[in-house]
Amino acid sequence: MSEEHEHIVSYKLFALIWGALLILTGVTVWVAQYNLGALNIWVALGIATLKSGLVVAFFMHMKYEQPVFKICLLAALAILAIFIGFTFLDVLYR
Amino acid sequence: MSEHIHKDYTGAKLGMWFFLFTEVLLFGGLFILYAVYLQRYPQEFISAGSQLDVRFGGGNTLVLLTSSLFVAISITALRRGQKTLCQGLLAGTIISAAIFMINKFFEWSAKIDHGIYPGSPHMYEIAPGESIFFSIYYITTGLHGLHVIIGALIIAWTMLKIKNGSVNAEDWVVLENAGLYWHLVDLIWIFIFPLYYLILH
Amino acid sequence: MADAKMQAAGNRGFFDEGHYSGIRGWIFSTDHKRIGLLYLWCVVTFFIVGVLIGLLLRLELFAPGETIMTAQTYNAAFTLHGVIMIFLFIIPGIPAAFGNLVLPIQIGARDVAFPRLNLFSWWLYIIGAALAVTSLFTGGGPPDTGWTFYVPFSVKTTTNVSLAAIAVFVLGFSSILTGLNFLTTIHRLRAEGMTWGRLPLFIWSLYATAWIQLLATPVIGITVALLFIERVLGAGLFDPALGGDPIMFQHLFWIYSHPAVYIMILPGMGVISEIIPVFSRKPAFGYKAIAVSSLAIAFAGSLVWAHHMYTSGMSDMAVLIFSLLTFIVAIPSAIKIFNWLATMYKGSILLDPPMLFAMSFILLFAIGGLTGLILGSAATDVHVHDTYFVVGHFHYVMFGGTGMAFFAAMHYWLPKFYGRMYDKKVATISWIIIFIGFNVLYMSMKVVGMMGMPRRYYDYLPEFTGLNMLSTFGSWILGFGLLLMFVNLFRGLLKGEPIENDNPWGAATLEWQVATPPPLENFEEDPVVTHGPYDFKKAGIL
Numbered sequence: 001m002s003e004e005h006e007h008i009v010s011y012k013l014f015a016l017i018w019g020a021l022l023i024l025t026g027v028t029v030w031v032a033q034y035n036l037g038a039l040n041i042w043v044a045l046g047i048a049t050l051k052s053g054l055v056v057a058f059f060m061h062m063k064y065e066q067p068v069f070k071i072c073l074l075a076a077l078a079i080l081a082i083f084i085g086f087t088f089l090d091v092l093y094r
Numbered sequence: 095m096s097e098h099i100h101k102d103y104t105g106a107k108l109g110m111w112f113f114l115f116t117e118v119l120l121f122g123g124l125f126i127l128y129a130v131y132l133q134r135y136p137q138e139f140i141s142a143g144s145q146l147d148v149r150f151g152g153g154n155t156l157v158l159l160t161s162s163l164f165v166a167i168s169i170t171a172l173r174r175g176q177k178t179l180c181q182g183l184l185a186g187t188i189i190s191a192a193i194f195m196i197n198k199f200f201e202w203s204a205k206i207d208h209g210i211y212p213g214s215p216h217m218y219e220i221a222p223g224e225s226i227f228f229s230i231y232y233i234t235t236g237l238h239g240l241h242v243i244i245g246a247l248i249i250a251w252t253m254l255k256i257k258n259g260s261v262n263a264e265d266w267v268v269l270e271n272a273g274l275y276w277h278l279v280d281l282i283w284i285f286i287f288p289l290y291y292l293i294l295h
Numbered sequence: 296m297a298d299a300k301m302q303a304a305g306n307r308g309f310f311d312e313g314h315y316s317g318i319r320g321w322i323f324s325t326d327h328k329r330i331g332l333l334y335l336w337c338v339v340t341f342f343i344v345g346v347l348i349g350l351l352l353r354l355e356l357f358a359p360g361e362t363i364m365t366a367q368t369y370n371a372a373f374t375l376h377g378v379i380m381i382f383l384f385i386i387p388g389i390p391a392a393f394g395n396l397v398l399p400i401q402i403g404a405r406d407v408a409f410p411r412l413n414l415f416s417w418w419l420y421i422i423g424a425a426l427a428v429t430s431l432f433t434g435g436g437p438p439d440t441g442w443t444f445y446v447p448f449s450v451k452t453t454t455n456v457s458l459a460a461i462a463v464f465v466l467g468f469s470s471i472l473t474g475l476n477f478l479t480t481i482h483r484l485r486a487e488g489m490t491w492g493r494l495p496l497f498i499w500s501l502y503a504t505a506w507i508q509l510l511a512t513p514v515i516g517i518t519v520a521l522l523f524i525e526r527v528l529g530a531g532l533f534d535p536a537l538g539g540d541p542i543m544f545q546h547l548f549w550i551y552s553h554p555a556v557y558i559m560i561l562p563g564m565g566v567i568s569e570i571i572p573v574f575s576r577k578p579a580f581g582y583k584a585i586a587v588s589s590l591a592i593a594f595a596g597s598l599v600w601a602h603h604m605y606t607s608g609m610s611d612m613a614v615l616i617f618s619l620l621t622f623i624v625a626i627p628s629a630i631k632i633f634n635w636l637a638t639m640y641k642g643s644i645l646l647d648p649p650m651l652f653a654m655s656f657i658l659l660f661a662i663g664g665l666t667g668l669i670l671g672s673a674a675t676d677v678h679v680h681d682t683y684f685v686v687g688h689f690h691y692v693m694f695g696g697t698g699m700a701f702f703a704a705m706h707y708w709l710p711k712f713y714g715r716m717y718d719k720k721v722a723t724i725s726w727i728i729i730f731i732g733f734n735v736l737y738m739s740m741k742v743v744g745m746m747g748m749p750r751r752y753y754d755y756l757p758e759f760t761g762l763n764m765l766s767t768f769g770s771w772i773l774g775f776g777l778l779l780m781f782v783n784l785f786r787g788l789l790k791g792e793p794i795e796n797d798n799p800w801g802a803a804t805l806e807w808q809v810a811t812p813p814p815l816e817n818f819e820e821d822p823v824v825t826h827g828p829y830d831f832k833k834a835g836i837l
Contacts, residue, residue, distance in 0.1 A: 006103075008173050009166070018163040025155055025287075029148065032292035040295050041132070044288035051284050059166040060277045061270075066104070068482065069111055076115040079510045079597055080122045084129055087546050089617070090601065091130045093610035105408050105483035112475045116513045123517035123547055127532060130543060138538075213529030222538030229530040229537065233521070 007064055017058045024051050103267050110271040114278050117241070121282050124234045128289060131226045138223025143293035145210075146231070150201040151291035154194050155283060161190030162280040165249070165273040173263050177256065180269075184253050187276065191246035198239055202232075231290055238282055245279045248272045307714070308812035325410035326815060328712065330417050331395030337420065338392055339781070341383040346777060348376040353736075353770040356763050359755055369753035370439035371454070375431070377442030378459065382466050383424055385697055386555060389562035390508075391420070391473055393704045394501050396712060398477060400806040400813060401495050403486025403822040408479035416472040423466035430458035441751055443552070446533040446544045450525045457526050460519040467512045467519075470558070474508025477501055486805075488824030495804045495828040496585050500565025503589040507554045507561075511597065515551035518544070545604050553600035557592055559693055560660075563700030564589070564631055567653045570707055571635045573802045574650035575642025576837065578829035581634035588627035595624040605673045606680045614673045621671035628664055632657060647800070648722035652703035655730055659695025663688055666741060681751070684744030690737045702729075702780065707800065709788055714811045716794050717787025725780035732773030739766035803827075803834035 028047040036043060057063040062070060132139050168183035205228075209216035212232050217225040252272040255261040261268045309328045313320045321329055352372055355362045364372065395413065399406050407413050431437040434455030440448055449456050481502050485494070494502075522544070524530050531537025533544045572579040579585060601609060601617040635657055644650070666688040669675045679685060710716050743762040748755050755763065798807040803826070809817060826833035 008170055011167055011170060014163055014166050014170070018159065021159045022156065025152065025159065028288050028292060029152060032288070032294050035295040037295070041293075044292055045285075048285050048288055052281050055162060055277055055281055055284070059162050059280075060274055065107075069108065072108075072111065072115070075506070076118060076510055080119060082597060083119075083122060083514070083550050084126050086598065086601070086617075087126055087130060087550075088133070090542070090546065090609040090613035091133060091540075093612035102408070102483055105479050108482060109409060109412075109475060109479040112478055112509055116471050116475070116509055119510055119513035120517050123514045123521075123550075126547065126550075127543060130540070131538070134540075135538065212524070212531070217531065217537055222536070224538075225531060226538035229532055229539075233524060233530065233532070237520075 017054050021051055021054060106267045110274050117278055128230055135223025138221045139227050139293050142224040142227035146291050148291050150197055151287050154197050155287045157190050157194050158280045158283050161187045162277050165276045169269055169273060172266050172269060175263055181253055184249050187249050188246050191242050194242055234286060241279050245276045248275055308810055309815045310812060312815035325414050327395045327399050327406050327413060330413050331392055333417055334395060335392035338384055338388050341379050345376055345380040345384055348372055350770055350774055353767040355753055357767045359757055359760060366753045371437040373751060374438045374441050381442055382463060385559045385693060386470060387420060388701055389704060390501060390504055397708060397806055398501055400817050401498055401804050403489050403805055403824060404484035405816045407476050408483055409476050412472055413476055416469045419465055419469035423462045423469060426458060426462035430455040434458055444522060446541045449522060457523055460523045463519045464516055467516045470508050471512045474505035477505040486822045486824055493824055493827050496568035497565035499586040499589045500561045503593040504558050504561045507558050507593050511551045511554035514547060518547040542607050542609055545607055549600035549603045554596045557596040559697050561589055563697040566700040566704045567656050570649050570653040570703055571638050572829040573800050574645045575639045577638055577642040580637035584630050585634050588630045591627035599624055602671050605676050618673040632661060648719055649703045649707035651726045652699045656696055656699040659691055663691025663695055679744060681749055682744035683740040683748045683750055686750050687737045687741035687744055705784060710794055712812050713788040714793055715788055715791040717783050717791050721783040725776050725783060728776030729773060732769050732776050735769030736766050736773050801836050803829055803831050803836055
């Protein structure tokens with residue numbers, strides 16, 4: 001049956017998060033015009049990560065979920081990071 | 095024998111999250127390729143990337159972020175008994191998906207008209223790094239577009255279930271899971287946008 | 296508990312209960328036990344087909360030069376042998392067949408978390424298998440690339456790689472959904488008192504396997520999709536003329552396919568962990584170590600994929616690091632072997648067929664694992680890469696390992712689900728013949744590989760003839776042993792002595808506490824668990 005204690009997120013909070021996402025989108029477009037060299041990609045990824053964090057935590061409700069959800073998500077992301085990172089052990093040193 | 099049509103709300107959500115992990119790893123393979131080729135062809139990625147129109151990309155980003163907002167709010171609406179608002183928001187999500195795909199259609203058409211598409215003769219004429227950029231661009235955004243369509247279909251199906259009452263304020267996990275899928279579609283684009291449209295330096 | 300009245304009445308448990316009747320009652324059933332049996336018989340059928348192809352391959356290799364088939368046919372035959380054995384037998388094998396049969400009952404649940412999704416998984420398996428079979432007779436004919444589908448040959452070959460790629464994608468999806476289902480089931484449907492610390496070790500192994508199925512399989516999905524796109528659209532992602540890198544295909548391919556071998560072995564290890572305590576009449580030694588080592592193998596297995604690529608042209612740095620990491624995987628595997636042996640030590644060993652297959656698993660897997668070290672070490676690998684040494688190695692671990700575990704599982708659990716016992720003497724004889732044939736067949740390969748014979752060649756230098764002949768003789772002995780084993784099993788399960796006791800082996804896990812065969816809903820009432828899975832004393836068995 002449904003969990004009665006399950007907390008409902010307010011319209012207001014959702015709207016605030018959406019606003020933050022729009023702002024961050026603006027920031028990432030704005031930063032891209034500057035030449036930061038190798039840093040460009042990492043700043044872009046950093047902002048994307050921040051945006052995703054907001055979507056996952058609030059839109060996808062992760063902030064309010066049991067720890068098992070968070071741990072499993074971390075495990076999946078860790079594995080992806082390993083796949084990407086270890087591939088670079090090859091390509092970076094050719 | 096006891097009746098057990100009891101539903102496991104948490105289990106259903108957990109199962110959906112597990113499925114989302116597989117989608118992340120599926121696109122992950124494409125992101126591995128992107129990362130490797132970016133490292134190998136930094137200049138060509140810039141020159142090819144600057145040929146993509148930030149307005150299409152940025153516009154689509156705003157469209158998807160807003161559609162995510164709609165879906166998230168629709169759950170609150172349903173749980174507060176505001177069924178019409180819920181359905182309206184979901185319809186808004188589907189319309190957003192349509193706008194996204196129309197944008198994509200124009201974007202791709204423009205490129206294809208210029209002879210830029212996987213396997214075209216033109217791809218052999220431009221620098222290898224640029225050719226690779228466009229190949230991964232088409233495959234990644236194509237796969238993503240497919241997921242936009244699938245997501246929209248799932249939302250539409252959910253709207254039918256809300257209409258017939260099987261998804262309601264007491265049993266809303268199907269909407270929640272449909273929403274999770276939609277947010278994933280948004281998440282993938284959140285990464286696609288800067289990686290393909292904002293590589294200017 | 297034993298329901299003698301029901302057995303006397305000829306009650307057949309879940310065989311008689313179900314929504315539909317006849318064949319619809321099976322192919323539309325959401326009962327995990329029926330789905331498990333459906334998987335079992337499909338998987339066994341494909342195993343037998345794979346064995347027959349293997350026998351034909353060995354026949355071709357009996358003598359140098361062309362013996363019974365052309366080179367092209369040979370290439371298609373070993374590709375088919377690999378694709379069938381790997382994607383249609385070993386990967387689904389134990390998890391889909393025995394996981395489905397046993398998992399819910401062992402944790403005290405009535406079914407898996409998503410029964411309809413479970414049925415859908417089986418349907419995907421059938422569709423994938425049908426597509427794979429169709430690729431043999433359509434397009435340019437059966438793929439000749441080897442099961443690894445390396446570019447550029449897989450892009451250029453006119454054989455029906457495209458359809459095979461789609462088949463693999465569909466089969467992968469089946470595997471993913473099974474993993475998802477099992478993970479949710481284990482997290483959410485454990486009975487009261489069934490804490491993580493009381494889970495049978497088979498469940499721990501299925502849990503670790505399910506994580507790999509979930510996270511690694513999507514990568515083969517995208518890989519074969521890209522291969523398909525390369526063939527159909529010519530995108531050039533792996534084509535140097537268009538900026539691509541063929542080694543990237545290998546990375547993507549092995550990022551799945553190495554963890555896949557742990558999908559293959561972990562459930563097998565889980566089966567062994569179930570059987571050893573029961574047939575040693577002793578609780579499992581080092582339960583926690585065995586449980587954690589399953590997770591450790593799953594994790595470590597995700598770090599080492601490029602040890603398949605030492606000679607591919609990748610960087611020396613990668614060769615070095617992946618070689619180092621590969622040694623780490625050996626540790627949790629060894630931990631299991633030590634714990635199994637420690638369980639047997641001073642135990643009261645019963646040499647029933649399940650135990651014979653389990654013990655041979657330990658020996659053969661150990662041999663295979665040790666040869667894995669030679670392959671994992673980059674310096675030695677350079678000499679034996681793409682030789683028969685590799686072929687010998689992986690047959691020891693996959694066949695001597697998982698294969699034996701599969702046979703062990705059949706002999707251990709099927710009597711419970713069919714309610715009949717096979718002839719144990721004949722089973723023992725079949726085991727002896729299999730064991731002898733197996734070692735003659737594959738040890739010869741290791742020797743001839745070390746001498747330099749390349750794999751995937753239908754011809755070889757004259758000096759390799761003796762060992763090849765010996766190996767082929769071994770294949771005939773093995774084939775005969777397998778025939779004997781399967782005939783004995785089928786006859787036993789269908790016409791053998793009905794088993795009197797619900798718990799013929801004296802095990803303490805939940806599947807042995809229900810009626811034989813188990814009823815549709817597994818339990819009359821949801822069980823409450825009060826002891827560990829190998830606590831024979833508390834279970835009242837010892």
